[in-house]
Amino acid sequence: MVIDKNEKILRTEGLKKYFGEVKAVDNVNLEVSEGEILSIIGPNGSGKTTLLNLISNMIEPDSGKVFFYGRDVTKWAPSKLAKMGLVRSFQIVNLFDGMTVMENLKAAVASNLGRIHRPFSSLNKDEEITKRSLEILELFKLSDKAETLAGDVPHGDRKVLDVALCFALNPKLILLDEPTSGVSTSEKKPVMQRIEEAVRKERVTAVIVEHDMDIVFGYSNRVVAMHEGKILAEGKPEDIKENEQVRKIVTGEL
Numbered sequence: 001m002v003i004d005k006n007e008k009i010l011r012t013e014g015l016k017k018y019f020g021e022v023k024a025v026d027n028v029n030l031e032v033s034e035g036e037i038l039s040i041i042g043p044n045g046s047g048k049t050t051l052l053n054l055i056s057n058m059i060e061p062d063s064g065k066v067f068f069y070g071r072d073v074t075k076w077a078p079s080k081l082a083k084m085g086l087v088r089s090f091q092i093v094n095l096f097d098g099m100t101v102m103e104n105l106k107a108a109v110a111s112n113l114g115r116i117h118r119p120f121s122s123l124n125k126d127e128e129i130t131k132r133s134l135e136i137l138e139l140f141k142l143s144d145k146a147e148t149l150a151g152d153v154p155h156g157d158r159k160v161l162d163v164a165l166c167f168a169l170n171p172k173l174i175l176l177d178e179p180t181s182g183v184s185t186s187e188k189k190p191v192m193q194r195i196e197e198a199v200r201k202e203r204v205t206a207v208i209v210e211h212d213m214d215i216v217f218g219y220s221n222r223v224v225a226m227h228e229g230k231i232l233a234e235g236k237p238e239d240i241k242e243n244e245q246v247r248k249i250v251t252g253e254l
């Protein structure tokens with residue numbers, strides 16, 4: 001795919017998805033610039049996950065379009081989008097618990113290189129796979145957990161590993177759905193810091209859905225607040241923080 005750097009890495013145009021009476025996503029026009037971390041906040045049921053599902057084409061929109069570097073990718077299969085560099089993670093982690101952290105990474109890297117059909121033991125002999133897996137391990141500060149079974153690592157590390165697996169696909173744009181869900185309050189910031197550092201180091205653009213308003217402000221370049229399927233407000237973190245509507249609806253203050 002030819003990448004036009006003058007185009008936004010992501011743009012949605014009038015994206016809409018209703019479930020019966022529920023306007024899950026209602027005419028959303030979103031623009032994401034290359035290199036930024038954009039956070040999407042909003043109360044339960046405001047349409048955040050549905051928006052990510054529409055962008056990654058896990059579900060079809062009723063109407064509207066998605067553009068990746070200016071190209072209309074609305075009808076592209078998720079696997080094709082991932083190959084082009086648009087990768088998403090889910091609200092619930094998706095790991096092989098019976099495999100070690102390193103094996104999980106190797107399997108993901110191998111799959112990206114189209115080598116998953118080989119016997120698993122041969123992955124260890126594949127230098128390219130090992131090299132990239134080690135790189136990702138370090139990037140996400142998971143090296144000390146390399147030989148631990150994914151099912152046995154603490155929840156915070158599991159969430160970090162889940163994002164790390166997306167990096168095996170060499171994303172240009174990553175969509176993360178609540179990367180700190182289920183993580184204890186005290187662990188949320190360190191978990192997010194590891195993810196942010198990796199994202200910035202690899203110069204990946206990120207759209208991150210996050211429930212906890214407070215932690216969003218630490219790492220976001222821009223924040224979009226959603227309410228009932230619509231964009232309620234968007235802007236710099238400090239402006240969104242002061243926005244009265246956001247404080248009332250999203251944080252339940254005032």
Ligand SMILES: Nc1ncnc2c1ncn2[C@@H]1O[C@H](COP(=O)(O)OP(=O)(O)OP(=O)(O)O)[C@@H](O)[C@H]1O
Nearest residue numbers: 019022023024042043044045046047048049050051
């Ligand atoms: N497959 C579906 N079928 C019917 N209704 C759905 C479906 N998926 C989502 N909805 C509804 O659409 C609305 C938006 O849901 P969505 O999951 O996108 O919200 P969210 O902002 O991600 O919420 P949360 O913060 O709880 O994760 C909700 O009212 C939800 O019940």
Ligand SMILES: [Mg+2]
Nearest residue numbers: 048049050091
């Ligand atoms: Mg959600």
